[in-house]
Amino acid sequence: MSSLDHPRRWRRRAFLGAVGAGAITLPFWRSLKGEAQVTSFPKRLLLVFSPNGTWPDEFFPSGGERDFTFRRILAPLEPLRNKVMILDGVDQRITSVGPGDGHQKGMGCLWTGVELLPGGTMGGCDSCPPVSWSSGMSIDQRVALHIGNESPFRSVELGVDNGNNENVWTRMIYRAPGEPLPPEDDPRQAFDRLFGNLDSDPRDAERRRLLRQSVLDYARGDFERLSPRLGSEDRRRLDSHLTAVRELEMRLQNTPNVGAACEIPTVGDPGPLNQDASNPAVIQSMTDLVTMAFACDLTRVASIQWNNSVGQSTFPWLGFNDRHHDLSHEGDSNGAAVEKIIRINEYYAERFAALLTQLDAIPEGDGTLLDNTLVVWGNELGKGNSHTRNRIPWVLAGGAGGAIEMGRYLSFSNRSHCDLLTAINHAFGIEEGFGDSRFQGGPIV
Amino acid sequence: MLPPGGGAFGPTDRPPGPDTTCDAPQVENAPLTHLTRAEYDRTVGELLGIESRVAAGFAPDEDTDGYEVGARVSPLLAEQYVDASEELAQRAVAENLAGLVPCDPASGDEACAVAFIDTFAPRAFRRPATQEERDGLLALYRVGAAYDFATGIEAVVMGAISAPSFLYHLELSPEGSRSGDVVELDDYAVASRLSYFLWGSMPDDELFIAAGNGELSEPEGLETQARRMLESDRAADGIRSFARQWLGLDHLAGMQRDPERYPAWDATMGDRMRQSMLGYVEEAFFGPDTHVDTLLTGTYGYLDPELATAVGVEGVTEPGMQRVELDPTQRVGLLAQPALLTVLAKPNQSDPIHRGVFVRTRLLCQNLPPPPDDIAVVAPDPAPGLSTRERFAEHSSNARCQGCHQLIDPIGFGFEHYDAVGRWRDTDEGADVDASGEVFQSYDADGPFYGVAELSTQLAQSEQVRECVGRQLFRFAMGRTETNRDLCAVQQIQDRFRGADYDLRELMVAIAVSDSFRYLTVPSGANR
Numbered sequence: 001m002s003s004l005d006h007p008r009r010w011r012r013r014a015f016l017g018a019v020g021a022g023a024i025t026l027p028f029w030r031s032l033k034g035e036a037q038v039t040s041f042p043k044r045l046l047l048v049f050s051p052n053g054t055w056p057d058e059f060f061p062s063g064g065e066r067d068f069t070f071r072r073i074l075a076p077l078e079p080l081r082n083k084v085m086i087l088d089g090v091d092q093r094i095t096s097v098g099p100g101d102g103h104q105k106g107m108g109c110l111w112t113g114v115e116l117l118p119g120g121t122m123g124g125c126d127s128c129p130p131v132s133w134s135s136g137m138s139i140d141q142r143v144a145l146h147i148g149n150e151s152p153f154r155s156v157e158l159g160v161d162n163g164n165n166e167n168v169w170t171r172m173i174y175r176a177p178g179e180p181l182p183p184e185d186d187p188r189q190a191f192d193r194l195f196g197n198l199d200s201d202p203r204d205a206e207r208r209r210l211l212r213q214s215v216l217d218y219a220r221g222d223f224e225r226l227s228p229r230l231g232s233e234d235r236r237r238l239d240s241h242l243t244a245v246r247e248l249e250m251r252l253q254n255t256p257n258v259g260a261a262c263e264i265p266t267v268g269d270p271g272p273l274n275q276d277a278s279n280p281a282v283i284q285s286m287t288d289l290v291t292m293a294f295a296c297d298l299t300r301v302a303s304i305q306w307n308n309s310v311g312q313s314t315f316p317w318l319g320f321n322d323r324h325h326d327l328s329h330e331g332d333s334n335g336a337a338v339e340k341i342i343r344i345n346e347y348y349a350e351r352f353a354a355l356l357t358q359l360d361a362i363p364e365g366d367g368t369l370l371d372n373t374l375v376v377w378g379n380e381l382g383k384g385n386s387h388t389r390n391r392i393p394w395v396l397a398g399g400a401g402g403a404i405e406m407g408r409y410l411s412f413s414n415r416s417h418c419d420l421l422t423a424i425n426h427a428f429g430i431e432e433g434f435g436d437s438r439f440q441g442g443p444i445v
Numbered sequence: 446m447l448p449p450g451g452g453a454f455g456p457t458d459r460p461p462g463p464d465t466t467c468d469a470p471q472v473e474n475a476p477l478t479h480l481t482r483a484e485y486d487r488t489v490g491e492l493l494g495i496e497s498r499v500a501a502g503f504a505p506d507e508d509t510d511g512y513e514v515g516a517r518v519s520p521l522l523a524e525q526y527v528d529a530s531e532e533l534a535q536r537a538v539a540e541n542l543a544g545l546v547p548c549d550p551a552s553g554d555e556a557c558a559v560a561f562i563d564t565f566a567p568r569a570f571r572r573p574a575t576q577e578e579r580d581g582l583l584a585l586y587r588v589g590a591a592y593d594f595a596t597g598i599e600a601v602v603m604g605a606i607s608a609p610s611f612l613y614h615l616e617l618s619p620e621g622s623r624s625g626d627v628v629e630l631d632d633y634a635v636a637s638r639l640s641y642f643l644w645g646s647m648p649d650d651e652l653f654i655a656a657g658n659g660e661l662s663e664p665e666g667l668e669t670q671a672r673r674m675l676e677s678d679r680a681a682d683g684i685r686s687f688a689r690q691w692l693g694l695d696h697l698a699g700m701q702r703d704p705e706r707y708p709a710w711d712a713t714m715g716d717r718m719r720q721s722m723l724g725y726v727e728e729a730f731f732g733p734d735t736h737v738d739t740l741l742t743g744t745y746g747y748l749d750p751e752l753a754t755a756v757g758v759e760g761v762t763e764p765g766m767q768r769v770e771l772d773p774t775q776r777v778g779l780l781a782q783p784a785l786l787t788v789l790a791k792p793n794q795s796d797p798i799h800r801g802v803f804v805r806t807r808l809l810c811q812n813l814p815p816p817p818d819d820i821a822v823v824a825p826d827p828a829p830g831l832s833t834r835e836r837f838a839e840h841s842s843n844a845r846c847q848g849c850h851q852l853i854d855p856i857g858f859g860f861e862h863y864d865a866v867g868r869w870r871d872t873d874e875g876a877d878v879d880a881s882g883e884v885f886q887s888y889d890a891d892g893p894f895y896g897v898a899e900l901s902t903q904l905a906q907s908e909q910v911r912e913c914v915g916r917q918l919f920r921f922a923m924g925r926t927e928t929n930r931d932l933c934a935v936q937q938i939q940d941r942f943r944g945a946d947y948d949l950r951e952l953m954v955a956i957a958v959s960d961s962f963r964y965l966t967v968p969s970g971a972n973r
Contacts (some may be wrong), residue, residue, distance in 0.1 A: 007886075088818075097691050101815045101816075128501055140772075142657060154520075157521070164505050164695055164698070165505055165508040165695075166504070166505045166506060166507045166508055166516075167507070167508045170505075175519070175520075177517075179517060181519050181520070181521065182504035182505065182517075182519050182521055182522070184504075184521060186502065189502060191522065192528075206597070207592060208531070210588065211588065211589060211596075211599070211600050211603060212527070212531065213529070214584075214585055214588045214600065214604070215527075215530065215585065215600065215603045215604045215607050216527070217606070218581050218582070218584070218604040219604065219607040219609070220609070221581060222578070222581075222608040222609050222610055223609055225577075226609055226610070226615065226617075228971075229617050229971060230477065230617070230968070230971055231474075231624075231967075231968020231969055231971045232968070232969060232970025232971075233476065233477075233968060233969075233970070234476060234477035234968060235970065235971075237476075237477050237517055238477065238516070238609060240517070240518070240611075241518040241609070243520075243524055244518065244519070244520040244523035244524070245523055245527075247520065248523065248524055272699075274699035275699060276701075278613045314701065321701070321703070321792070323792060326791065326792075338827070341860055409547075
């Protein structure tokens with residue numbers, strides 16, 4: 001009954017039924033498969049997020065830099081131990097300044113390393129201080145400016161169950177100060193956007209391409225007529241929309257550089273998106289999509305946001321129905337709640353291990369796609385019931401073609417996470433610090 | 446982002462008034478916004494004569510104080526707009542070509558396309574179209590007409606609804622105006638504001654004609670149109686949209702409750718509750734008695750038998766949603782509606798904190814400071830033998846909590862006769878419910894009460910609450926929170942509301958003719 005259960009589900013196919021026409025497609029990737037053999041492979045960046053803090057005692061390994069032993073939460077990473085790196089003691093020190101509550105700052109600063117903007121009134125919170133979006137670009141977007149221009153999508157933002165509101169708790173990627181990018185939470189729509197539909201009638205595809213091209217030309221004219229008549233702030237908004245339209249036009253002409261392992265993934269029906277029981281299937285779909293988006297070189301920068309900050313997902317397949325954020329607030333003495341928090345974080349670690357395994361299964365030259373990718377998994381908090389942004393549970397993987405050496409567990413003391421963001425910059429050849437300069441001390445690795 | 450100001454005032458303050466005389470109009474800058482998802486679907490439905498739900502899949506709108514605002518177009522949304530334009534143009538031509546064009550589509554030709562563009566473009570752009578714009582659309586027709594007439598029309602429709610003139614609420618400042626000037630909006634911009642406020646969609650022909658005649662730049666003409674539009678069935682769409690956002694009813698989608706405690710709850714209940722709440726608010730605005738007291742102290746509800754069973758209301762036997770009189774000893778006002786009580790509850794227990802915060806922020810329009818950053822915030826689990834009130838005792842014993850929670854908990858505990866699905870209860874964990882409460886630090890609603898019935902009656906007497914209802918509607922109407930520069934308008938609205946004996950329809954008219962609604966401040970940097 002709710003219109004939100006199946007937003008635009010299979011819209012193209014539904015439309016086909018309505019008009020009885022031939023197959024309709026986005027024609028952009030017709031040449032996806034079997035073209036040139038690629039000899040050099042691009043570096044990619046993938047950010048992964050899960051919310052509400054972890055349980056540090058069962059997250060961080062024991063032992064030393066190379067002879068570490070996983071505890072319960074990260075145990076699923078054991079088969080990949082030579083391809084991951086765990087960081088302890090890397091704190092979101094930036095969140096000691098600026099407006100916002102713990103979750104807001106934890107989320108808005110996580111990948112930007114700068115404080116939140118003061119604001120009017122951000123919704124989504126009954127009793128939050130006046131706060132706005134982050135005052136900076138996120139690290140993936142910085143990297144995308146550097147490496148994203150050669151692929152059809154400068155970056156791809158995917159998500160799972162991030163709610164129906166846009167506010168500082170539900171957004172982590174920022175294209176520019178005050179400009180969050182929304183994740184696509186529907187794997188079917190993400191599939192359409194990335195891969196279109198390849199079995200199309202070429203004549204129909206040509207007709208669509210022509211209409212699209214003409215329409216985008218026309219819309220661009222309207223943008224250009226209106227823009228000078230607006231105030232500078234409004235003009236910036238309109239111009240940013242126009243930029244997106246131009247990029248869309250360019251994509252009509254752009255053919256990706258296809259790797260041999262490129263295949264169109266199959267995305268099954270994961271069930272209603274606002275039902276928690278769909279979560280494992282949606283996560284798997286997003287894993288499939290990002291893997292093939294990389295393998296097909298549709299993009300080199302991506303993020304997957306598994307639920308938003310303060311997310312209230314439930315995990316019925318783990319045998320309990322408690323809401324995640326509620327649980328994360330239970331005290332240390334509530335052993336039953338602590339056990340559930342460990343189980344939830346274990347679940348996410350299993351999903352993370354599955355993602356890495358899939359990336360690692362794609363050979364690229366002497367190594368694998370994972371080896372050529374830097375994957376960074378973060379969380380807005382260290383621990384839920386204290387709202388601390390210290391000891392964020394960071395896991396790195398892959399290493400961006402050897403730029404960062406994996407297979408290590410590194411412990412720091414109160415090290416600013418801007419130094420991690422800086423290390424990401426350096427891994428992609430951007431010799432710049434990242435984040436608030438007051439909290440920078442050079443790349444962490 | 447909005448500067449802090451009139452929208453934020455603390456618990457001990459009197460609601461702020463304007464700090465200057467209000468002789469000359471003042472209004473906060475209104476940033477450029479695009480159609481919200483709900484507006485987009487209703488607008489294309491009206492424009493193309495087809496039903497659209499395509500925008501439900503768009504990237505969400507910004508959440509500003511609980512209200513949906515089309516604040517920015519991300520690359521994802523930009524692409525969704527283009528995809529939607531393609532899909533909708535194809536559907537419009539497939540399903541409704543004869544309804545769109547002024548000729549028999551079988552013999553459609555360029556002359557017909559020109560005539561179509563002449564009427565379609567102004568409707569799509571919600572203002573007269575320039576010759577240049579119409580020429581551009583005709584060029585698109587010719588691209589498509591290389592295939593056939595229908596494809597030509599499809600291209601025109603796709604182009605028009607991809608253009609920023611369709612996608613944005615464009616409110617251009619007049620030629621010759623200077624940055625910082627406060628100027629009247631042009632008639633077509635006023636027409637759009639009015640129809641998106643009252644109907645959540647584009648203007649109808651009559652409103653376009655009134656705009657073309659210059660009637661909307663005069664308060665009398667604007668008022669005439671506002672009253673006409675409030676008489677229309679379409680006005681229900683507007684107020685339902687307001688209620689959904691004001692009361693946070695989207696939280697009901699997919700809402701889950703503990704099956705052991707609430708066995709009658711199932712996946713259909715969230716939607717039933719949403720309909721129930723919307724019915725209640727719609728009657729308050731459009732029923733026989735539109736005094737604000739109906740909204741705050743009505744003793745009716747809209748329920749179907751399944752929902753009635755789940756929330757423990759007896760005597761609902763006919764199938765489907767129906768109006769019922771509720772027991773006035775148990776159900777008084779908005780605050781006693783099962784849907785709102787459920788939104789403001791946890792899956793397995795009542796939630797006095799969020800119920801109290803709701804009254805503070807949504808009915809008293811007061812902001813509360815956040816909890817201390819370093820504190821463990823834990824809702825205590827239901828415990829045998831401990832009432833909800835006892836479980837939250839730390840809020841009053843711990844000095845760091847007490848300052849804020851004194852403003853919240855004594856209101857929230859007044860709701861304790863309702864459980865997590867809004868069922869009435871006389872006992873909680875075996876003990877008699879104690880629903881005594883007190884309002885502190887409001888402007889004029891302070892005092893002790895027992896239960897929601899007394900609380901609702903107490904709040905209904907309060908000027909602060911009545912003004913707050915106006916502020917909430919203002920935020921919805923304007924797509925932004927009021928600031929200090931809007932306080933003259935807030936005062937105008939409240940004076941008029943009071944003068945009309947707090948009639949909610951008059952409140953809507955008052956907002957429509959207020960300075961903030963009719964004027965804009967010329968932004969800096971425009972090239973005129």
